[in-house]
Amino acid sequence: MVNKVTLTQFIIEQQRGLPDASGTFSMLLNNIVTACKEISHLVNRGNLVGVLGSAGSENVQGEVQKKLDIITNDIMVNALNWTGHLAGMASEEVDDIITIPAQYPKGKYLALFDPLDGSSNIDLNLAVGTIFSVLRCREGVDPAAEDFLRKGAEQVCAGFVLYGPSTMMVLTTGHGVNGFTLDQDIGEFILTHPNMRIPEESSEFAINMSNQRFWEPPVQRYIDECLQGEEGPRRKNFNMRWIASLVAEVYRILTRGGVFLYPFDLREPSKPGKLRILYEANPMAFIIEQAGGACSSGRERILDIKPTGIHQRVPLVLGSKNEVERIVAYHQLG
Ligand code: AHG
Ligand code: MN
Ligand code: MN
Numbered sequence: 001m002v003n004k005v006t007l008t009q010f011i012i013e014q015q016r017g018l019p020d021a022s023g024t025f026s027m028l029l030n031n032i033v034t035a036c037k038e039i040s041h042l043v044n045r046g047n048l049v050g051v052l053g054s055a056g057s058e059n060v061q062g063e064v065q066k067k068l069d070i071i072t073n074d075i076m077v078n079a080l081n082w083t084g085h086l087a088g089m090a091s092e093e094v095d096d097i098i099t100i101p102a103q104y105p106k107g108k109y110l111a112l113f114d115p116l117d118g119s120s121n122i123d124l125n126l127a128v129g130t131i132f133s134v135l136r137c138r139e140g141v142d143p144a145a146e147d148f149l150r151k152g153a154e155q156v157c158a159g160f161v162l163y164g165p166s167t168m169m170v171l172t173t174g175h176g177v178n179g180f181t182l183d184q185d186i187g188e189f190i191l192t193h194p195n196m197r198i199p200e201e202s203s204e205f206a207i208n209m210s211n212q213r214f215w216e217p218p219v220q221r222y223i224d225e226c227l228q229g230e231e232g233p234r235r236k237n238f239n240m241r242w243i244a245s246l247v248a249e250v251y252r253i254l255t256r257g258g259v260f261l262y263p264f265d266l267r268e269p270s271k272p273g274k275l276r277i278l279y280e281a282n283p284m285a286f287i288i289e290q291a292g293g294a295c296s297s298g299r300e301r302i303l304d305i306k307p308t309g310i311h312q313r314v315p316l317v318l319g320s321k322n323e324v325e326r327i328v329a330y331h332q333l334g
Contacts, residue, residue: 007033007169007180007189014173028085028109028134029157029171033189035079036130036161036169039072039115040182043128043163052123060095060311061276068122069093072115072130086111087137090148090310092279097145097310109156110135110148114279117160118245127164129247133283134158145310152282152303160283162247170196170254172290177254198293202257202320204239206249214265218298218330222261246275250284250318254291259319261327263298273297273315277307281314294324298331 011029015021042051055065073093080086081100085107089098092114100106114131122128134157135150137143159171167182169189179193205226212223226238241258243249249260262274275281285295285302295302295318305314317327 004183005191007171007191010178010180010191014175024085024107025109025134025156028080028083028107028111031079031083031085032076032111032132032159033169035076036167037182037187038075038079039130040161040163040167042071042075043068043122044167046125059093061092065093066116066119066122068128069116069119076111076113076115076130076132080111083107085109087141088143088147089113090145090278091115092276092311095311097143097148099142106142108137108139110137110143112148112278112283114276117247117280118243121243121245127162127243127245127248129160129162129245131160131247131280131283132158133278133286148278148310149307151306152277152285155282155286158283158286160247160250160287162251164248164251168193168251170251170287172287174286174290177287177291179254196254196291198254198288198291198320199257200292200321202259202323203236204241204256204258205323206241206243206252206258206260208242208244208262209240211265211267214267215263216265216298216331218327218333219261219263221330222327246280246284250287253288253293253319257320259317259323259327262316264315271313273313275313275316277302277305277312277314278310281316284316284318288318292321293319294321296324296328298327 011026015026051068055067055070057065059065073091082104084105087106090112112133117131118128133155157173161169169180177196180189181192183190225232225234229237264272281302288295297315
């Protein structure tokens with residue numbers, strides 16, 4: 001029989017190698033995993049359990065919330081607030097930071113999450129996911145919003161779960177990237193994609209072309225050159241994908257390379273990009289860099305940006321290193 005490595009075994013063995021590991025982090029991750037299994041089950045059941053459709057409310061970003069945006073947020077909060085491992089949480093779907101109820105002990109970590117990424121896909125039966133990030137917190141403090149405003153480079157761990165044809169978790173604790181597939185029969189994530197690496201070269205790009213007229217010149221130039229194919233300066237043909245679900249786009253890039261852009265655009269100059277630094281850009285940047293790729297706003301390495309608000313948005317360019325570096329170089333030319 002093939003020896004299967006479960007996610008729990010993987011995490012515990014990885015922690016053993018760390019000198020000051022107390023096991024707390026393994027337990028926290030286990031709680032996140034439990035929440036994601038529950039979300040996977042609900043997403044899979046869909047309208048058999050009446051969870052599809054709009055909730056009729058808006059989040060702090062002014063985006064229409066799906067019923068599942070709210071349900072998955074509650075699952076995450078309820079799976080994590082009692083554990084004693086967290087000092088606080090922040091979620092894309094909640095205006096303010098989430099405090100730990102007074103009856104529970106507080107721990108030394110902060111959890112940040114996008115409970116349901118790509119939720120506009122949910123009624124279409126297309127891929128959605130959960131993105132999470134863990135930061136260390138100053139011990140003994142009741143965290144304020146400022147405590148969450150840390151550079152992505154400080155993340156202890158980042159991951160996402162993709163609820164696709166299979167449910168997969170992709171995880172980094174700063175020692176490479178590993179992928180696990182949920183074995184529904186035994187209810188465990190099994191290591192199926194060890195040491196995921198992104199090819200440096202690629203000829204596939206992902207961008208929402210409907211926003212083209214709002215892009216800045218560097219992005220116009222990059223995409224135009226891709227579209228010119230063999231006849232253009234790149235001297236090769238490019239393929240395009242747009243799934244409208246960051247988790248699925250990042251998973252594709254981890255698997256076969258490519259580049260993803262949700263760049264700065266001039267639709268609403270007060271909103272620099274669409275994706276959120278704390279819940280989307282930072283965790284994905286940590287994963288992408290750990291897999292040998294690169295991640296930038298076009299002007300700055302994502303992991304070096306000091307956030308100024310918990311729901312701050314950021315332009316995002318990520319994927320195969322050489323392509324991201326080319327896009328950054330085009331920005332530097334002005
Ligand atoms: P969310 O569902 O958490 O709001 O995130 C959706 C994001 C991201 O997953 C995706 O890449 C992008 O928004 C799609 O944007 P468009 O609808 O503008 O294509
Ligand atoms: Mn999202
Ligand atoms: Mn979301």
